[in-house]
Amino acid sequence: MSKGKKKPKADTTRRNFLAGIAGMAGVSLASGVTLFSYAEAKAPGEAVSSKVRWGMLIDINKCADGCDKCVSACFKENGIGNTGNPATDPQWIRKIEVRNPNTSATESLPVMCQHCAKPPCVDVCPTGASFKRDDGIVLVDKHICIGCRYCMMACPYKARSFVHEDITDQKPYVPRGKGTVESCTLCVHRIDAGGIPACVEACADSAGGAMLFGDLNDPNSEISKRVAKYASRQIRADLGLDPGVRYRGL
Amino acid sequence: MRTLGYQLALSILATTVLLSGSSVHGADGVPLPKVPKALEKAEKGHAELMRLKHMDLMRHQRDETVHKGIRTKQYSLKACISCHAVPGPDKQPVSITSPKHFCRACHDYAAVKVDCFQCHASKPPSSVNLKQPLSNQIQGFLRR
Numbered sequence: 001m002s003k004g005k006k007k008p009k010a011d012t013t014r015r016n017f018l019a020g021i022a023g024m025a026g027v028s029l030a031s032g033v034t035l036f037s038y039a040e041a042k043a044p045g046e047a048v049s050s051k052v053r054w055g056m057l058i059d060i061n062k063c064a065d066g067c068d069k070c071v072s073a074c075f076k077e078n079g080i081g082n083t084g085n086p087a088t089d090p091q092w093i094r095k096i097e098v099r100n101p102n103t104s105a106t107e108s109l110p111v112m113c114q115h116c117a118k119p120p121c122v123d124v125c126p127t128g129a130s131f132k133r134d135d136g137i138v139l140v141d142k143h144i145c146i147g148c149r150y151c152m153m154a155c156p157y158k159a160r161s162f163v164h165e166d167i168t169d170q171k172p173y174v175p176r177g178k179g180t181v182e183s184c185t186l187c188v189h190r191i192d193a194g195g196i197p198a199c200v201e202a203c204a205d206s207a208g209g210a211m212l213f214g215d216l217n218d219p220n221s222e223i224s225k226r227v228a229k230y231a232s233r234q235i236r237a238d239l240g241l242d243p244g245v246r247y248r249g250l
Numbered sequence: 251m252r253t254l255g256y257q258l259a260l261s262i263l264a265t266t267v268l269l270s271g272s273s274v275h276g277a278d279g280v281p282l283p284k285v286p287k288a289l290e291k292a293e294k295g296h297a298e299l300m301r302l303k304h305m306d307l308m309r310h311q312r313d314e315t316v317h318k319g320i321r322t323k324q325y326s327l328k329a330c331i332s333c334h335a336v337p338g339p340d341k342q343p344v345s346i347t348s349p350k351h352f353c354r355a356c357h358d359y360a361a362v363k364v365d366c367f368q369c370h371a372s373k374p375p376s377s378v379n380l381k382q383p384l385s386n387q388i389q390g391f392l393r394r
Contacts, residue, residue: 042319044320044321044322044323045320045322046320047314047318047319047320048318048319131317133317133318133319134318135319139316141316141317142369143312143313143316167369169371170369170370170371171371171375172328172331172370172371172374172375173328175369175370175371176369177368177369178368180369188319189321192319192321193321
């Protein structure tokens with residue numbers, strides 16, 4: 001009887017031990033793969049560095065027609081309201097349909113600021129308000145934006161919007177105001193706190209998980225691995241702007 | 251007639267001062283702005299430094315934040331407005347539209363236009379409970 005009692009005990013321990021080892025390997029692998037870039041979240045007082053280049057990989061095969069979870073998450077996160085003027089309302093991210101005229105195949109994909117390595121919006125800005133942060137995020141410094149909208153003309157992705165209406169009740173972490181140009185910030189306030197953009201989170205939580213965010217400069221990040229392994233495209237790569245947003249299945 | 255006009259002007263002036271309620275009088279009779287109390291106790295010298303330098307410190311901090319991603323609590327506008335929130339009649343922080351707002355107390359007095367709040371939120375989110383100790387809430391809020 002004592003034998004019988006001991007045996008399963010020994011077995012359990014061994015199993016636990018093995019399971020423990022497997023678990024540890026899994027965790028370290030998982031953190032090495034997916035959490036590497038987040039684990040390196042900078043301290044609040046530390047300046048961003050060009051060692052990091054934030055980017056996004058969007059798998060269009062997982063992006064459903066008519067799903068706009070990313071768009072609504074972006075609007076909610078950044079306090080973009082509906083002013084009732086769809087022609088002029090800001091759009092930081094939108095879903096577009098593309099159609100191959102030869103095959104009539106259609107695809108649906110989200111398009112936002114592509115966070116180019118060589119952003120034309122920065123080249124044309126007369127005040128220096130449009131700028132690229134060291135970590136690759138292209139932003140508008142609204143303190144010095146005069147609202148001339150040259151950047152909107154220069155952007156081949158129509159990523160920028162001009163704020164035509166007075167805005168009240170802004171989110172404390174997303175200042176927005178009339179008379180300035182704005183666009184997707186890649187949720188810079190979240191990234192600086194070690195988080196991921198709201199659209200990516202929403203897509204992973206309640207849609208197909210088509211969007212992957214990470215550090216393109218880190219060879220161990222999930223996004224770098226996937227970009228290296230699978231074919232992906234930048235929209236209008238022929239322009240040589242080297243966007244940080246890449247699409248798979250386009 | 252002249253006396254009547256003088257008296258009328260005096261009474262209007264007195265009423266304005268009484269109604270505004272936002273000014274107190276210094277020892278020499280000069281009206282001073284009535285500055286609302288902060289919710290947390292600040293370090294020594296904070297008020298004196300901010301009175302002189304808040305615009306420079308905030309401008310410096312804004313460049314650090316926007317361009318370099320430095321988001322320290324010190325001199326951040328979000329930290330200012332959370333600690334200097336003024337509860338309104340509904341116990342919620344008032345926005346810049348209210349003359350009771352911390353920034354307006356002095357800026358109205360000095361007739362200096364403050365345009366920060368055309369873009370920036372002028373009050374902490376309503377999730378911040380002004381009755382409870384703020385430190386933790388501010389920390390949580392600033393982490394966003």
